[in-house]
Structure formats: C-alpha cells, structure tokens
Amino acid sequence: MGGFRLTKWLSNKRNVLNAIPESERASSVVSLGPSDMLPSDKALGVIWDVNEDKIKFKVKLSDKPLTRRGILSVVSSIFDPLGLVSPVTLRAKAIVQHLCKEKFGWDEQIPQEYHDKWKSWVKNLPCLENLSVNRCFLPRDVQHVKNVQLHIFSDGSELGYGACAYLRVVDENDRTTCSLMMGKARLAPIKQVSIPRLELSGAVTACRLYEILSCLVTFRLLEAEKRKLSVLQSELGQLNNNDYGHDVAQKRAAIGQIQSSVTRFQLNYNRLEQEYKVAAMGMIKRQHKRGSSRSQPAIGLKQTSKSRPSIFGTIAKEKPNKKEKRLELLCFILLLMDNHVDYNSNIRDSRMEVNLNYLLQQLRSVGPQMISLSRMFDLRPSGYDSQVPSHYTEDEALIFEEGNLMAGSLEALIQHLVPTTNYHPDRTYVFAFLLSSRLYIKPHILLKEVCQICVFQQNLAEDEINQEKLGTFGPNILQLLGEWTEMFPYDFRDDRMMKQLKEITQRIISIYPELQTDFASLTHNLINKLSSLHKYEEELSKINTEAVRKSSIQEVPTTDITEICPSPLECAQQLTHIELERLGQIGPEEFVQAFAKEPVSSETSFKDMKKTSNLEAYVNWFNRLSYLITTEICSHLKKKNRVKVIEYFLDVGKECINIGNFNSLIAIIAGLNMSQVSRLKKTWAKVNTAKFEILEHQMDPSNNFGSYRSCLKAAMWRSEGATNAREKIVIPFFSLFVKDLYFLNEGHSSKLENGNINFEKFWQLAKQISGLVTWQQVQCPFEKKADVLHYILTNPVFSESNLSLASFECEAPFSKNEKERHKDLKSKVGIS
Structure with a gap:
C-alpha cells in the first residue's frame, strides 16, 4: 500500500481483531472486551x-x-x-x-x-x-457456492428512470440468497420525453450497471476459485508425501478424489477467467467513449480550456473525466464484497488496475487481419500506441505521451512510415498519416521520399545484395504499398504515383522474385478500382446530362413516383442502391482535401488540384432528392393526389429508418419541410401528421441532433452483429458527418507552437473517417429496378422559382407577403 503502515483496523470477526495490536485498531475497538458488542x-x-x-x-x-x-x-x-x-x-x-x-x-x-x-x-x-x-452478499455459514446470478431490473416513469442490481447465490444445500448490490436513478429531463424513451434510458442504465458489476463479481469468484485450487494442490502434495504403509489403494483413492476436484475447479477457474476478460474489455472500451461533450463530435479529443461554439452556436462545455470516480466506485464495491476484513483507510485495489492494464495489452495485440480498420481505431481510443515509452529526443523528433504518438516533425513521421527489415508500421498509423499528410506534402512527393529512404537505408542501389541481408524488408514494403493502394487508390490516378510504384516494384522483384505474383495481384486490384471509378464517373456524367436536358426543355411529367414504384419499401430500397453506390465512390482523402486551404496559383498543375468531385456529387444527390420530392408534390393540382404523394414519402421515410438509410430519410424530411410544401395548409390538413412528426423527430437539432445520433448508434450496433447483408447497412446523414469533421478540423490546430505536426488531430480525423470506410464497403442486397432508378435520377426537378409558382397554383396565396411574392414571380417569368 505505497509503503505506508495501515492503522485503524476494524473487523466483524473477533479473532481477526484479537490478532491486531491495540495501537493499530480503530479507536472504537481499542479496549473492546470479550462480551462487548462490536x-x-x-x-x-x-x-x-x-x-x-x-x-x-x-x-x-x-x-x-x-x-x-x-x-x-x-x-x-x-x-x-x-x-x-x-x-x-x-x-x-x-x-x-x-x-x-x-x-x-x-x-x-x-x-x-x-x-x-x-x-x-x-x-x-x-x-x-x-x-x-x-x-456481505453471502451468509456466514455458506462454505461452497453452487451458482451465482446477477439480476438487473430497470424501469422508467414521468418522474425518472433507473435500475437496480441483485446478486442471487445458490449454495451447496440449494439454499438461495438474494442481496441488493447497487442502484442508479436519474430524473426525467425537463423537456417532455415519452415513457418508452424513459424506459429505454432505464435499460441503458441497467447495461452500465451490468458492465461494472459483472466484472467485479466475476473477479471475486475468480479469486475464490484460485484459493480453492491452492488448498487442493497443497492437500495433494501432502498426500504424495505421507506414508500410508501397505494401504496403497486408500492413498490412490484419496489422490484420485483430490485430482478430480482439482480438474473440476480448474475448468471452472478457466471459464471465470474468460468471462472476466470479456467483461473487463467491454468496460474499458465503453469507459473511453463516455467522456466526450455532446456539443462536439464524439471523438474523445483532449479538450482545450477555451470553450468553442458548436455547430448550432451554443457553447460546448467540457465534461469532467470520470475515470478516477469510476476507480473509486470499483474499489468501494470491492470493499463491501470483502468477507474478511474492513479498514478505515484510503484504499486502492492494485490488483484491479494490474488486470486492466493486462487487458489493454491484450486489446492491442489483436492482429489487423481479424478486424476492420474502424474496429482497430475503436480498440485504441486514446491514440496511436507504438509501444514506445514516453520520451522526446531530438534525433527521433517524435513526441509520445503515455506511449501514444502525439506530435512530431514531418520528416520523423515519414521515417516512422518507412518499413525496415524487422519493422512495419501499424495499419492504423498508415491510414492516419496517409490521410492527413497531404496537408503538408503531395502524395507523389511522399511516395518518392519513402522510396528514396528505402533505397538508402537498405542499400538497394548496390550491385550485390541478397535476401539474407534484407530479411523481411521485401514483404514489409509490399504490405505498405498494398495498404496504400487499398486505402487510397485514387492517389494513383496521378501518373507520377504510378511511375514511382512501378520503379520500386521492379527493384523489389529483382531481389525477391517470389513476390512477383503478389505485386501483380496488387497492381491488378488497383487497376480494377481505378477502372471502376472511371466507369462510375462516365455513368454519372451521362445521368446528369440527361437530367439537365429534361429540366432545360421544361418537360412536363406525365406520371409520378407512385405509379412508377407503388411500393414505399421498394422505393426505399432503390434509394439505398443510389446512396451506397455514390457513398462508396468517395475517397477518404476527399474529406481532408475539402478542408484544405491551399490557394490555387498559376504554378499549380492540374494533377495537383484538389479533387473532391465524388464528395460534391454525393452532396448534390441529397439536394436533388429533396427537390425531387417537392416537385412530385407540387406537380399535382388536385389536393387528394398531393396528400397521396406526401403520405407515400412518409412511408418511404419509415422504410429508410428500418433499412438504416438516414441520408435519404433526412432528404425526404427536408423536401417535405421546404416552404413550397409546408405552406400547403389545406393539403396538410388531410395528411396523417403523426407519421410526419415521428420522422421529423429524427431531424430534431436539439442536443446536437441527439435523436438522430441515438438512431445511428442503434444501426451501428445492429451492423456490428449483423447476421445478413441487410443488417449491415448504415448510411449516415452525410452533411452532419461532414460538419462534425469540419469542426474537428477547425477546433484543433494542425501544428503545435514549436512547429511540430499535431498527430493527435490526424488520429482523430482518421478514427472518424474509418467508420465511414467500413460502411462504404457494404454491398446493397436489394434487387435493382432499372425503371425506378432511371426515374429518380433523371426526372426533371423544378427550380426554386418554378416550385413557388407551382405551389401557388396548388393553393392560392393567402397572406400579404405571399401575394407580393407571387406577383414578383409572375412578372419575372412573363406571366400576366
């Protein structure tokens, strides 16, 4: 206990108290007599x-x-x-x-x-x-425990919500004991919330109780099994040493009985140890996720002392770090669960901290082939851990804090990227650095520097060089190039990148001829990705050209979406096809390039200009869908047809929620909320607005889109445990995702005061984007309907002015402002 001598001991067992000197007891039991009450x-x-x-x-x-x-x-x-x-x-x-x-x-x-x-x-x-x-959760006369269960109950009401946990223990005599372990209750928010939502909050509270208590209960059971094993092994040793004379059968029977007990307890111990690891790992992961301010993107960044505005202009307040409180609570419960001694001192359970550290090491040891890139970032919530102790040296020019890389010079970070004979950079570092390094160095220059460092470090320019001297350098550089072409294939649309790739590939193959097949596969996959992108861009150009042509000739539609696609579910599925196709073509680097503030000068070549066309195309698709919905509604002069179309899109929105397509959902809500539709009072009077209110709740901007973010988390959990392709779909509200990245980028400087690059910011950007990369890789499981897709993508949409005129044709202007607006619009288009 830190080298201090503990005093003020107090116990509920007199034999323990009698063994403690009076000078070290608590004052209330210093002069305690044999017949005195404790x-x-x-x-x-x-x-x-x-x-x-x-x-x-x-x-x-x-x-x-x-x-x-x-x-x-x-x-x-x-x-x-x-x-x-x-x-x-x-x-x-x-x-x-x-x-x-x-x-x-x-x-x-x-x-x-x-x-x-x-x-x-x-x-x-x-x-x-x-x-x-x-x-104590067990009666004093219980010697052996047969079964232990943790029961947690939760509920919610208008007053609040909460949960309580009970420990149910069955002893060897089948006697059951139930003990209250812990409770947690919260008031209902001031803002009115439905009872089901409060009950859900109670369930979340119950889950948090479970993650704490299950870990602790399992830990105590683990310790008990360990003590039993120790006693049995000691008895077994004594039996082997005792002389039973000629009664060998008795000795063998006793040894066999104890060995059987040892085997049984060992199996139980192994099972409990595995349960404890699983419970503790879950607690560690979620512990790091709860510290983020709700007004900021939930990325766990180290907050500065200066408050920053959120995306809605409110002040983002720092939340206190709960780590110390959590440890104190764990220690307090451990004290209450102790069956032997209690003491009036400050207590820290070092065993728990040691086990948590061990589990963190186990988390970091998971190989990249087993999990996705976003999962790898989740397992390292505090930053990139290079397994290097905290230090700062002028030679390495890298700054580490608690083993995590925080900052460094550009040269040192590039050096950290370069593989050697016995080193290859972690996949998460490769993604984070390649993603954001383009803010300081162009990709083709970076690849050139990496190749030059490899040549000089490994002496690749020498005439006589062999594999024995280079070791695993060949496979390591192959892995780096493979990860680069896999994560950022669009970098290689630049001829200079392809030239560098070809040169280093030929040099490595000359030394490692057995890697020729692997390099050929790498090149083949890269060319396929670039060809797919080129084909997508050509198809997108054709679709946009046709849509513009139809809009320019003001072609009057002869049908509507309800006739082309009568089923709202089928429409939602076709929207998901479009979303996944366009989302999947966005390169991770486009987000960083969109935020880059590099001015275009006369010296900037076409190859070096920022390329964000796929990102812009996806944003334009969202706008088109919103205007298409408004156009579909305002195209109908009959009120009953407008009501039919509105309710149709409400059902489509509901199906989008079920699928996990939040981008189309919010585009639908945006279209229904446009002024040209929202002003149609007579039409809305006939609509079942309860459906609309449910959908609109998802777009509620309070608490930084708290409702939407809760639904998104639920979809993410479903995706992680998906049993089929449909459950894997997660399509986020893209504009909000970009805003989160923007404020993350603007809220933290890219360089520190000493000129070093802020790698912590690199890491957090990469962590956010890695989740999107995982969602991009999902293949749409629904059948394509060519006629529906063609209608959605090419049917003409009205401009803002034409939408307003169409809306006034549906329902005449009734206010003074609307009448003036209508008059101005007619004069602009030449209508008397």
Missing part, C-alpha cells in the same frame, strides 16, 4: 454496523431555510454512493428540478405548493435509519 463505524463515508455486518444510513436534519439552497443542502447530505436509497432521494431531487425550471433564486422562498411537498418528504426521511443492507 460498535458501528464509518467505512468510506457510510455507516457500518459491525456487529450485524450491515450497511445503515444516518439522517441528520438541520434547520435549513425553505429556499432552493436550503433544500439542496439537505438532499446532498444523504451520502448514498451505491444508490441504495435512490427511490427516496429522487423525489427530493424532483422538487429541486422544478424550482430550477421555474427559475427561483437560490435564496428565494419557495411557494406553498412545493412547501407542502417538501415537508411531507422531510417528515418521512428519518425512516431511512430503519433501513439496512447486508454488507
């Missing part, structure tokens, strides 16, 4: 009745003024770290919440309505002193 004392802030071995509560009611400050003072005086009396304190917290909502001052007298509620609550508060909870 006293009550505090253990980590809660009352421990040592004699009965129960946790109790002490209520001290002081005369506080009936103000918001006074009420909060009384509520805060109830120390309940395990949430055992949450149902009691929640009602008092609700009173404080209502006072805050009605904006009462801290020292302002509360009204009579709350005065009566508060007095009623305070009157019943002393009843808490009659409540007690067993500190």
Whole structure:
C-alpha cells in the first residue's frame, strides 16, 4: 500500500481483531472486551454496523431555510454512493428540478405548493435509519457456492428512470440468497420525453450497471476459485508425501478424489477467467467513449480550456473525466464484497488496475487481419500506441505521451512510415498519416521520399545484395504499398504515383522474385478500382446530362413516383442502391482535401488540384432528392393526389429508418419541410401528421441532433452483429458527418507552437473517417429496378422559382407577403 503502515483496523470477526495490536485498531475497538458488542463505524463515508455486518444510513436534519439552497443542502447530505436509497432521494431531487425550471433564486422562498411537498418528504426521511443492507452478499455459514446470478431490473416513469442490481447465490444445500448490490436513478429531463424513451434510458442504465458489476463479481469468484485450487494442490502434495504403509489403494483413492476436484475447479477457474476478460474489455472500451461533450463530435479529443461554439452556436462545455470516480466506485464495491476484513483507510485495489492494464495489452495485440480498420481505431481510443515509452529526443523528433504518438516533425513521421527489415508500421498509423499528410506534402512527393529512404537505408542501389541481408524488408514494403493502394487508390490516378510504384516494384522483384505474383495481384486490384471509378464517373456524367436536358426543355411529367414504384419499401430500397453506390465512390482523402486551404496559383498543375468531385456529387444527390420530392408534390393540382404523394414519402421515410438509410430519410424530411410544401395548409390538413412528426423527430437539432445520433448508434450496433447483408447497412446523414469533421478540423490546430505536426488531430480525423470506410464497403442486397432508378435520377426537378409558382397554383396565396411574392414571380417569368 505505497509503503505506508495501515492503522485503524476494524473487523466483524473477533479473532481477526484479537490478532491486531491495540495501537493499530480503530479507536472504537481499542479496549473492546470479550462480551462487548462490536460498535458501528464509518467505512468510506457510510455507516457500518459491525456487529450485524450491515450497511445503515444516518439522517441528520438541520434547520435549513425553505429556499432552493436550503433544500439542496439537505438532499446532498444523504451520502448514498451505491444508490441504495435512490427511490427516496429522487423525489427530493424532483422538487429541486422544478424550482430550477421555474427559475427561483437560490435564496428565494419557495411557494406553498412545493412547501407542502417538501415537508411531507422531510417528515418521512428519518425512516431511512430503519433501513439496512447486508454488507456481505453471502451468509456466514455458506462454505461452497453452487451458482451465482446477477439480476438487473430497470424501469422508467414521468418522474425518472433507473435500475437496480441483485446478486442471487445458490449454495451447496440449494439454499438461495438474494442481496441488493447497487442502484442508479436519474430524473426525467425537463423537456417532455415519452415513457418508452424513459424506459429505454432505464435499460441503458441497467447495461452500465451490468458492465461494472459483472466484472467485479466475476473477479471475486475468480479469486475464490484460485484459493480453492491452492488448498487442493497443497492437500495433494501432502498426500504424495505421507506414508500410508501397505494401504496403497486408500492413498490412490484419496489422490484420485483430490485430482478430480482439482480438474473440476480448474475448468471452472478457466471459464471465470474468460468471462472476466470479456467483461473487463467491454468496460474499458465503453469507459473511453463516455467522456466526450455532446456539443462536439464524439471523438474523445483532449479538450482545450477555451470553450468553442458548436455547430448550432451554443457553447460546448467540457465534461469532467470520470475515470478516477469510476476507480473509486470499483474499489468501494470491492470493499463491501470483502468477507474478511474492513479498514478505515484510503484504499486502492492494485490488483484491479494490474488486470486492466493486462487487458489493454491484450486489446492491442489483436492482429489487423481479424478486424476492420474502424474496429482497430475503436480498440485504441486514446491514440496511436507504438509501444514506445514516453520520451522526446531530438534525433527521433517524435513526441509520445503515455506511449501514444502525439506530435512530431514531418520528416520523423515519414521515417516512422518507412518499413525496415524487422519493422512495419501499424495499419492504423498508415491510414492516419496517409490521410492527413497531404496537408503538408503531395502524395507523389511522399511516395518518392519513402522510396528514396528505402533505397538508402537498405542499400538497394548496390550491385550485390541478397535476401539474407534484407530479411523481411521485401514483404514489409509490399504490405505498405498494398495498404496504400487499398486505402487510397485514387492517389494513383496521378501518373507520377504510378511511375514511382512501378520503379520500386521492379527493384523489389529483382531481389525477391517470389513476390512477383503478389505485386501483380496488387497492381491488378488497383487497376480494377481505378477502372471502376472511371466507369462510375462516365455513368454519372451521362445521368446528369440527361437530367439537365429534361429540366432545360421544361418537360412536363406525365406520371409520378407512385405509379412508377407503388411500393414505399421498394422505393426505399432503390434509394439505398443510389446512396451506397455514390457513398462508396468517395475517397477518404476527399474529406481532408475539402478542408484544405491551399490557394490555387498559376504554378499549380492540374494533377495537383484538389479533387473532391465524388464528395460534391454525393452532396448534390441529397439536394436533388429533396427537390425531387417537392416537385412530385407540387406537380399535382388536385389536393387528394398531393396528400397521396406526401403520405407515400412518409412511408418511404419509415422504410429508410428500418433499412438504416438516414441520408435519404433526412432528404425526404427536408423536401417535405421546404416552404413550397409546408405552406400547403389545406393539403396538410388531410395528411396523417403523426407519421410526419415521428420522422421529423429524427431531424430534431436539439442536443446536437441527439435523436438522430441515438438512431445511428442503434444501426451501428445492429451492423456490428449483423447476421445478413441487410443488417449491415448504415448510411449516415452525410452533411452532419461532414460538419462534425469540419469542426474537428477547425477546433484543433494542425501544428503545435514549436512547429511540430499535431498527430493527435490526424488520429482523430482518421478514427472518424474509418467508420465511414467500413460502411462504404457494404454491398446493397436489394434487387435493382432499372425503371425506378432511371426515374429518380433523371426526372426533371423544378427550380426554386418554378416550385413557388407551382405551389401557388396548388393553393392560392393567402397572406400579404405571399401575394407580393407571387406577383414578383409572375412578372419575372412573363406571366400576366
């Protein structure tokens, strides 16, 4: 314990107390006689009745003024770290919440309505002193445990939501004991929320309780099995050493019985150890995800002390780091679960920290072939870990913090990318560096430098060079080039890149002829990707040309989407085809190039100009879909037809949610919210607006699009555990995704004050984009309908002015502003 001698010992077992010198006991048991009752004392802030071995509560009611400050003072005086009396304190917290909502001052007298509620609550508060909870989850006479179960219950109501956990233990005599372990309750938000949503919040709380308690319970069971194994192995050793004379059969029977027990306990120990690792790994992963501010993209960046505006102009406040509180809670529960000794001291459970560190190392050891790129970033939430200790040297010019690469010079980062005879850069580092390095160095220059460093380091220019001297350099450089061409194939549309690739390939093949097939496969795959991109761009150009032609000749549509595709489900599936095709063609580097502020000068060649055409095409598709929906509605002069089309698109939106196509969903909502449609009051009066309100809730911008982000997370979880191709589909709201990247880019400097490159920013950008890369690789499982796709992509859409005129034809202008607007539009197009 840090080299300090612990004192103030207290135990519920007298034989343990008798073995402790009086000078080192707690003051309440220094002069304890054999017949004296064990006293009550505090253990980590809660009352421990040592004699009965129960946790109790002490209520001290002081005369506080009936103000918001006074009420909060009384509520805060109830120390309940395990949430055992949450149902009691929640009602008092609700009173404080209502006072805050009605904006009462801290020292302002509360009204009579709350005065009566508060007095009623305070009157019943002393009843808490009659409540007690067993500190130990097992009765003292239990020797062997047959079965252990963790039961967690959750619920939600208008008042709040919460969860509680019980431990159910069955001993060898089939006697069952249930013990309350922990509870957690939260008030319902001030903003009105539905009961099902509050119940869902309660379920989330239950999951968080489970991840903490399952790890701890398994850990304690693991320790118990370890002690049993140790005792049995000791007994086995004694049997082998004892002399049974001529009774060899008795000795063999005893040894066989103990060996059978050892085997049984060993199997149980191995099972518990595996369960513990799984539980702890899940807890570690999620622990790092909860520290992000909701007003910022949830990327876990180290926040600066200066507040920054979010994408809605509100101030993004820092959230406190919960790591220390989580460890304190773990240690507190471990203390309560201890069956032997308790003490009045500051306690840190070093065993738990050692095991967590071990599990982190296990997470980092997972090979890249087993998991996706985005999953690799998730397993390293704090940054790129190069397994190098924290240091800063002028020679390496790299800055590490707790083993994670934080910054460095461009030259040093390039050097870190170059493979050697016994080193290859991690796949996550390759992706992060190649993604953002183009802000400082053009890809063809970077590849040239990498090749030059390889030539000089490995002396590839020498006439006499062999594989034995180079070791695994050939396979390592092949892996780097393979990852580059796989992750950023569009870089190789540049002839200079292809020339460099060809030169280094020929040089390596001359030394490693057995790698010729692998390099040929690499080149073949690269050419296929570039050919696919070229074919896509040609097809896109044809579609856009036809759409522009139809719009320019003002071709009047003779049909609508409901006739071409009567099924909303089928329409949603065809929209998903378009989304996945266009999303899949966006290169990761296009996001970085879109944010780059490099001016185009006369010296900038065409090859060096920023290429973001696929990203722009995807944004244009979103706009086209929104205008197409508005056009489809305003093209109908009959109200019943407009109602039919609106309800059709509401059903399409619902199917898009089920599929996981959020980009089309929000394009539909945007189209229905355009002023030309929203002003059609008579039409909307006939529409089932309940459907629209459900869809519109997904676009609610409060809490930084909190509703949408919750749905997106659910789709991501479904995708991770998908059992078929349909469940893998995740198409995010693309404009919001780009905004998140923009604020991540703008909110953190690319270079530090000393001129070093901020690699932490590189890492976080790569982590965000890696998730999109995973979604891009999903193949659409739905059957293509050529006529539906052609209609959606080429049917003419009205301009803003024509949409307004069509809307006024559907329903005449009724306000003064609308009449003036209508008059101006008619004069512009020459209509009298």
